[in-house]
Amino acid sequence: MDLSCDYLKMKHPIAQKALYALLEVKDSDLRLDTVYQGNHAVDQGIHIGGTFSELIPLIALFYGGFIHVNVEDPTARESDIYVQSKGHGIAGMASVFSDFGFFDRALLENSRGSDSDLNGHPGPILPGVHIATGPLGQGISAAVGFAMAQKIEGVGRTFCLMGDGELQEGIPWEAFMFASAKNLNNLCILIDHNYGQNDDSHRLMLSMGSLREKLESFGFDVLDVNGQEYEPIYHALEHFQHRIDSRPMAIISECRKGEGGFSKATESHKTTVGQDLAEWEIHQQTLRRETRIKNLCHFLQAAKVRAPEEYEQLLHWASKMGIDVQQDENGPVGVIRRYSQRRTKRAAPRDKTLHYQERDLPDPKIGDKLQCSKIAADMVAAFSRDPKMITLDADMGLISGLQPGMLKHAGNRGINVGIAESNMSGIAEAFAAKGYNVWHSTFGVFFDWRVLRRITVSQQERMESISKSDGWLSEGHQLDITLFSTASNIDTGVNGATHMSIDDVTALMQLPHLRVIDVACPRMMVAVMKWIAKGSKGLVLLRLTRAASETIYPKSLQFEYGKGYVHGDPHADTVIITSGRGIYEGLNAQKALREQGREIAVVDMPSFDADLAAQLTQQGKRILFAEQNNGFLFASYLDEMYRRGIAWSPEKITTLSTRTRERKARHLHSGTYTQLAKLCGLSAEDLVNTITFEM
The missing domain is CATH 3.40.50.970 (Thiamin diphosphate (ThDP)-binding fold, Pyr/PP domains)
Structure with a gap:
């Protein structure tokens, strides 16, 4: 399936009706795929209410030809990007992506299981999915980032599907403010305004008031349309396609949870699609599909007579959508659905090196x-x-x-x-x-x-x-x-x-x-x-x-992750392990002890050195962890010694950190660095005293 060219513009009213009828047939196909997913999931579960209500804007976007995605290489710079912010609507997205050829239809079976890449919420394990979503309100920030990157690169647009419930989060409004301030007119947000959420599928927990007015006040170009039909959504996407405007775009799709479903269960946030429910919903969806096919053939026959050029375009577009129109001597009489094979290939490797002098x-x-x-x-x-x-x-x-x-x-x-x-x-x-x-x-x-x-x-x-x-x-x-x-x-x-x-x-x-x-x-x-x-x-x-x-290191210093840097005699029986600004306290303590005739080693661990820590423990060294935080090095030490099966003696290990002496976590109030170091026993003087009198 290749709908990466510009959208299909029909001028004749009959051809327009045929186009919307064509989208309705595709709608029936993908609703059947979605019910199939739920019935064949490992738990037969599906977030069906929001999935059904999102399908009309989703299908209009992808099958109307408005989003230009490179299915073979979704990472291509020129490709438009789609973000499914309402991650619980993954089943609708998966039906579309499978039909488009991002992955095989077989993946729609056994979803939500440990051996499947089709999880309960989307993520980049799925071809064509750029980010993981699910925690509501977060996808829009990434969408704004993609649009910003495309602005810098000079090519591409970003489309983001959101639910109305996730607008109760604060993050979307941060993203909206930023998108408007940066004039991201290549960003289009589709909002599935279905007036339901998890705890009540028929009302929102918090009234949104006029969503249009709110978004306009944040600097968006907003269209509030009937999301129960294809024509209004299609026209809204046409508006985004042709407008000359510096503002980001928001299309509010007014609908209800479970839009397009027949059983009451489709109105719920999540349901179990058992065999009885699946058979009933599939039967009703199939009957409606047959009616829609008849409707499509009727408009196509009329378009063949009244708008022959557009009729040929419609047949070509239908074929690109995976719908082969069957004809006899009188014109269209039916359709056959053609299933896609995976077309997405492995992306070329990336060189992430930053080049500099x-x-x-x-x-x-x-x-x-x-x-x-x-x-x-x-x-x-x-x-x-x-x-x-x-x-x-x-x-x-x-x-x-x-x-x-x-x-x-x-x-x-x-x-x-x-x-x-x-x-x-x-x-x-x-x-x-x-x-x-x-x-x-x-x-x-x-x-x-x-x-x-x-x-x-x-x-x-x-x-x-x-x-x-x-x-x-x-x-x-x-x-x-x-x-x-x-x-x-x-x-x-x-x-x-x-x-x-x-x-x-x-x-x-x-x-x-x-x-x-x-x-x-x-x-x-x-x-x-x-x-x-x-x-x-x-x-x-x-x-x-x-x-x-x-500066305490020479120009020749090479950083290695997981390596500690030893200062002083590596054979000393006592070692301070520290990081950050603690290295200076450690070195000052080392100097003071040397003046007293005692030699210690100080290890700067900007990142935890598991091998060195294990070596020091097995050598029986006395180790003082001196950390100006809650003790990430000591926490790493405990995990690593347990993983390696190395016994350590509490008599040989002493810890100083911002925790209390009883190692209870606490907050520290205002103070100078010197005051706080003294309060926590982390000054050089305190380290000397700890080593001298407690170790």
């Missing part, structure tokens, strides 16, 4: 004191000459250094989303899905965990697709996103508990596929950013200090 990078010398934001600005300025570099800030560009760096050479790729961190992460995911190396920044505790969790689902499904023999993605198609966490650990200081990034790391490190790096030394930061610039490093939480820090 080494001479353009900052060159901090040992002893130099520099802020991370200064290093970031200079590094980003060098990287920004590569068009694959994107930065995003949430009104903290001056603190992170990302935006000032981008402004030197690539201001249009240094994006400030305003105070909207959740929307920022969704936009970051879209750019990464398009192949960019993305860096986005805020305080560590301001990153939205639920958004990041969904992004890690996208990442896992992309990695699974890359590893599958029949996957549609190849090397380089994983997401490269750096979470640039400014003022981490107790360096947050006088901002207080609400901003103090001490507990974010132990929470975020539980997310699959997220790498954690904690640095302070300017030279180490240069090395880490060069490592990320090599590309294909995935999701990285890069935790940075705000205060100026001393």
Whole structure:
């Protein structure tokens, strides 16, 4: 099926009626496919109410020829992008994608099971699906990101299908505000306004008032149309196709939950499609299909006489839709549905490397004191000459250094989303899905965990697709996103508990596929950013200090993820393991103890070194974990020793962190760095006392 050309414009009224009748026949085919999915799912379950109500706008979009997707290579730059924000409507989307040739029809069987790629909500394991959706209200942020990327690239449009219930979330309104501010006139949102949701399929939990007025007040061009028929939706999409307008577009499809269904069960949010329900719904849908075929043939016969040129176009379009019109000497008499085979191929590999000139990078010398934001600005300025570099800030560009760096050479790729961190992460995911190396920044505790969790689902499904023999993605198609966490650990200081990034790391490190790096030394930061610039490093939480820090490493330093850097005598019987700004307290403690005649080693672990930790434990070293956060290194240590089956002695291990002495998590209120380090027993003096008197 190839509907990638422009939409079909019929001028004669009879030909127009034939076109809408053709869409209705396709509607019947795909409703039958959707019921089939539910009946053949492992649990016979389906979110049927919202799936049925979304089909008219979805079919008009895809089979009307309005969206130009490259089915063979959905990652192609010129291809339009579709985002299914209302992820529970996956069955409708799957029926369309299967019919279009993104994947075989056989995938519609045994969905929602552990051995199927067709899960309960969509994700990139499915060919043609760019992001995972399901947590409501999040898909629109990615859609905005895709539209923004297309604006930069100068080609492509983005279509996003949303439900009205998810508009009760706050994230969509962040995205709407941003889309309007950036004049994303290549973005079209289709809103399935079916007036129902999970707890009551016949009313919304919160009255929306006039959705049209709300969206218009956010700067959208809005059409509110009857979503129970094809003609109004078709005309609305025609309007988007031809308009000259700087505003993003929203089409509100007014309908009801379960639109187009016959049984009462189709009105529910989710139902079990047992055999009796399946047989009844399939029987009724089949009868209506037969009526629609007769109606189509009637209009086609009339068009053959009154608009012969458009009649031939309709036959050709029907064939492209997988509908072969049967004729006798008098004209059309019936149709035969033609099923598609998979046409989506494996995408070409991507090179995610950022290219730059080494001479353009900052060159901090040992002893130099520099802020991370200064290093970031200079590094980003060098990287920004590569068009694959994107930065995003949430009104903290001056603190992170990302935006000032981008402004030197690539201001249009240094994006400030305003105070909207959740929307920022969704936009970051879209750019990464398009192949960019993305860096986005805020305080560590301001990153939205639920958004990041969904992004890690996208990442896992992309990695699974890359590893599958029949996957549609190849090397380089994983997401490269750096979470640039400014003022981490107790360096947050006088901002207080609400901003103090001490507990974010132990929470975020539980997310699959997220790498954690904690640095302070300017030279180490240069090395880490060069490592990320090599590309294909995935999701990285890069935790940075705000205060100026001393350079302690030479220019020859090479960063390796999972490697610790040993300072002092490696044979010493006592070792401090630390990270971030804690390395300076550790080195000062080492100096003080050396003056007392005692030698210790200090290990800087910007990322957890499992091999070194195991080696130190097996050698019987006394280990002091000194962490200016809730203890992500010690948490990693416990997991790794358990995984390796290595016994460790509590008598040999001491931990100091921002937790209490009883290792209970807590928040820290405002204070200077010196005050907070002293409060937590993490100053150099405290480390000396702990080693001298407690170890």
